[in-house]
Amino acid sequence: MQAFLKGGTSSFASKPSKETASSSGRSQTKKKPTPWVEKYRPRSVNDVAHQDEVVAVLKKSLHGGDLPNLLFYGPPGTGKTSTILAIARDLFGDMFRERILELNASDERGINVIRAKVKNFSQLTASGTRPDGRACPPFRIVILDEGGLHDFSCPDACGHACILQAALRRTMEKGSKTTRFCLICNYVTRIIEPITSRCAKFRFKPIIAAVLKERLEAICKAEGVLCDEKALSEIIKISEGDMRKAITLLQSLARLRGSEEIVLSDIVDISGVVPEDVIDNLIRVCHSDSYDKLDSTVQELMAEGHSAVQLLLQLHDKLVEEDKLGDNQKSVIFEKIAVVDKCLMDGADEYLQMMALCTVIMQQICHADK
Template structure:
């Protein structure tokens, strides 16, 4: 009599299948219905373990997979007979702490920065005092926190300057870790930006009553906080619907709008909030923060590498930390150099930019077209060339102010065309032709 199928297979198959009715009574053939992928894979494992059974059953998957024919005899599911564990009972033991620190790809080999989760989240400020380079905002928030009160806020400025981190740190200080999740609603307006979100999520949360006190005895404010990140992506209708909610629920709810472009927030909302501008972080502040992170995570980076990392991040500390994390994974524990940062950040090497300028100065359109074609074939982004070209042109002392103005005007035109989906090759040819005209005027 053929042996019964394994219990794991019985548990994941449909109860009404003939499996439990027929096979346990020794019926030589039965129809096995695999209700899901797990059942099908277990059935396949059972087939491989039952090698000498003449009887056959038919397994029918409930999803789009070919039918499986199973031999019913002989195989012992619980013991393969070769001393090894069976497919059903074997379990992969999680690695111990020492094992996680050994072997290729380990934390000890690559450094914690290279393998742990989201590094920008890991190094977010935990309190308002840890916010860098935003002295005015920190001073106002500290005064508000002392009185356990907070106005409606509007934070605006470039990305990566600490806007979201600041309000989250302030909320943690206000409510403590126990009440933080209950009192704070954080929405990314880029994903949820319609009027329906304002009417449902925001309005329902704002109407909730608040209760409870902090376990540490500190005063707990009688209000909640709604954080609308990237509020400049909200539709005009959603922003208009938010006005009434902010007024009606002012006693129990405070709002913090976060955006990159304050001009995209309607005037009725900005007039209801205290506005704070977040400045781009200085190079010195960024270098200090990045060196602290590299020291904590045991990451080796050269002085030239850290300086270039700050340059390509353009005042965005979050971007700089992400680049540092990617560079650590790429180097595998070796020292991070300027070349590594160039590869990670996707910027064009200085030699490439110099080659384009040399082709423009040659006055040969054929040579210029060949350089642009090679640039496109290598996968460089045209927008990246426009950005780097702008810096090179502005800093070039061999160009007159009139020539610089003509080239930068062309850069703006090309940037607009690229944003509208124009062909990169044609736009770069047009840009380089303008540069060639201006450079050859000096010859």
């Protein structure tokens, strides 16, 4: 959900106990704990950050009081779900929850979902007046998060997803008068053409560093969090344009440090990032041309609990900037990184895969020209 601005503190007044009421007659106020991701979620389309083209088009649609079927796609944490919820608030006001049906493909699967929940909801009529007397569009919105039931990893599941999307296509046609659909996904290529042709497509870009920094600084100020400049830059770097990830990491660090200032070393403890000196040491061992040293170093890395996937990412970024390696050497290493990454995704042993990769790195550094 990248696309976040300041929000109000969520709180409620708790009822006093009989003992408290008799002694003081005053009620106590307790703060309701709210994740910062939800607390600073945009409440209006105007609050959506760094998606200017999307916002400009949607605001014109809102002005006319009508929307087409929508397809939002792009990296995670860029504001896709936040934007459609903000649109619903702008259109329907306080009753927006009654006018939307939000389904997530992670837990709402099967053709019965399309035939039952979506179909029944889309057939309901809606009034053109809000409780406050203002006019609103006489339709409902169905939000299918994670691509309308398509984010599957195996071929059989992908084929099943096509069947579900085909069922959705017919439902979109029949419910066009009373319902608008918003599909949200990371990859638009996984949505079948008959669905995409019925939707207005909007691409959400990764949040740039300047916008991330502005939002994080605003949250730090609102929450009274002290954050070192280097630590803030590292949070932005780790999040890679994902506003949700950045805010969640900031909140975790704030809980860790309390009233103390967040410093760069704290991020390693929370984020799972491998320290730079550990990566540098691994590359130095690869230069040593000693298999025994390499074996002990990789064993130590695994014993310390470092993620092999995270090691791959940081090794890749480090080796890209390595001037001592030629293009041919880098191509061999990066091809091996791709193979190892696929093996890790399939559940391969982390130690064996890291040894296989580091052995290739050592061979390219020490023996490529021999």
